[in-house]
Amino acid sequence: MASISLKGVHKVYGNNVAVIRGVDLEIGAHEFCVFLGPSGCGKSTLLRMIAGLEDVSGGELRIAGELMNEVPPAERGVAMVFQSYALFPHMTVYQNIGFGLKLAKTPRPELDQRVRAAAKVLQLEALLERKPKELSGGQRQRVAIGRAIVRQPGVFLFDEPLSNLDATLRGQTRVEIARLHKQFADASVVYVTHDQVEAMTLADKIVLLRAGPDVERLGSIAQVGTPLELYHRPRNRFVAGFIGSPQMNFLPASVLGAGAGGSSVRVRLERGGEEVEVAVDGAALRPGQAVVLGVRPEHLSVAADAPRGMRRRVALVERLGEQTYVHLEQAGGEPLLAKAPGNLAVEVGDELALGLDPAACHLFLEDGDAVSATTPAQQEQAQCV
Structure with missing residues (x-):
């Protein structure tokens, strides 16, 4: 059972350039944890620190x-799959998968058994004698x-x-990785991506790292939680804007006062x-306080008589078949972006009423x-995560 624990971990380069700041994180055995965030947020650096390819400047890293x-990479009990395939072009699939075992002087019968077992899991049995170019x-x-599995x-x-990979292969391989994780007896998985679709579909736990103009928060954790928790209960505007595609609409507003029953504003x-x-x-x-209202495109209902709605003129219509995205002035x-059914009859210049739940x-x-x-509806969403 291989759990991972990071306590106060940070990484500093050169002249006090901090890229990871005080990360506290627990990853359980057999948990699929995804490091998610925009380019430059430090997610690959954090992964390489776990692998031992980057030094830990401070804090504790336990596996x-x-x-x-201070433990060398080869002695950490981890296996890494890189962005580039890094296959030996002159070796067959069989030789590539078994190369690490060969270097470790694994007995030939055991090496053969492990390679063929991995090939069966990955549906590569018919390709073992091919070269990478094929x-x-x-x-x-x-x-x-497969080279990591063995x-x-x-x-x-x-x-x-x-x-x-292209879009089709990404979808297929994503499904294969999810299937493989179910077969890993006790192994933990840490997966780095900037693609939230991969994160939402694969992860048991998402670790969303910050990036952007706020240098003091660069490389820190914005939120940790299940995919649905980050989607339904973002802790801050950065999380709300990053999770969800298209992203959440943000509308400047000011507080008027408490709503009916005191459970709303x-x-x-x-x-x-x-x-x-x-x-x-x-x-x-307090009344008059400046706030920002956030609402996702799928939570804006297009209606002719929206009771709590607002009226906006259509600036652009994107028809995607199953759904239509309506851009409103x-x-x-x-x-303002609204998600509507694919058969919505609307044209540029039309005025629409939008309902807000x-x-x-x-x-x-x-x-x-x-x-x-505080609402019961959102508490029910919380129970789903």
Whole structure:
């Protein structure tokens, strides 16, 4: 059982350039943990620190309870699959998969058994005598994964393994990785990606790392949780904007006061002046306070008589077959995006009424922190995660 524990881990380069800042994280045995975030947030650096390819500048890194700060990579019980396949072009699939075992002087019968078992799991049995040049991109990536599987490690590390594949192969290989994880007896998986679809579909736990203009928060954890937890209950505006595609709409607003029953807050939108009710705990909010209303495109309902709605003119229509994305004009700001059924009859220039469900809206303070939700509907969502 190989769990991973990071306590106060940070990484500093050169002249005090910090790229990882005080990371505290627990990854359980057989857990599929995804490091997610935009380019430059430090997710690959953090993965390489676990692998031993980068030194730990401070804090403690433990694998299976053992301190690993000074332990060489080969002695950590981890196997890594890189973004590039890194296959030997002159070797067959069989030789590539078994190369690490050969270097470790594994007895030939055991080597053969492990290679063929990995090939069976990865559906490579018919390709064992082929060279890498005779394989597709997806097949090459499976060979690279097979090379990691035969080592029977306690931890599998994946560094954006699907980024070199086309969209179809990414989807197929993603499913194969998910299937493989179910077959790893006790091994933990740490998977790095900037693709939230991969994160949402593969992860037991997502670790979302910060990046952007706020240098002091670069390389720190924005939120840790299950995929649905980050989607339904983002702790701050960064998480809310990163999770979800298309991303959440953000509308500047000001607080009017408590809603009916005290379990909601009424706000007025700066652009348009409409009053909107949001199901959050507004005990700490004061009338006139500047806030930001967040609502996802799929939670904006298009209706002719929206009871708590606002009217906007259509600026652009994207028809994707199953669904339609409607871009609506916002005076002095970014267009408002709504997700509608694919057969919606709407054209550029039409005026639409948009309904807002108070339980599906979010409210953020000026510093970006989220205001806690209190409604039964959102509590039910919380139970789902």
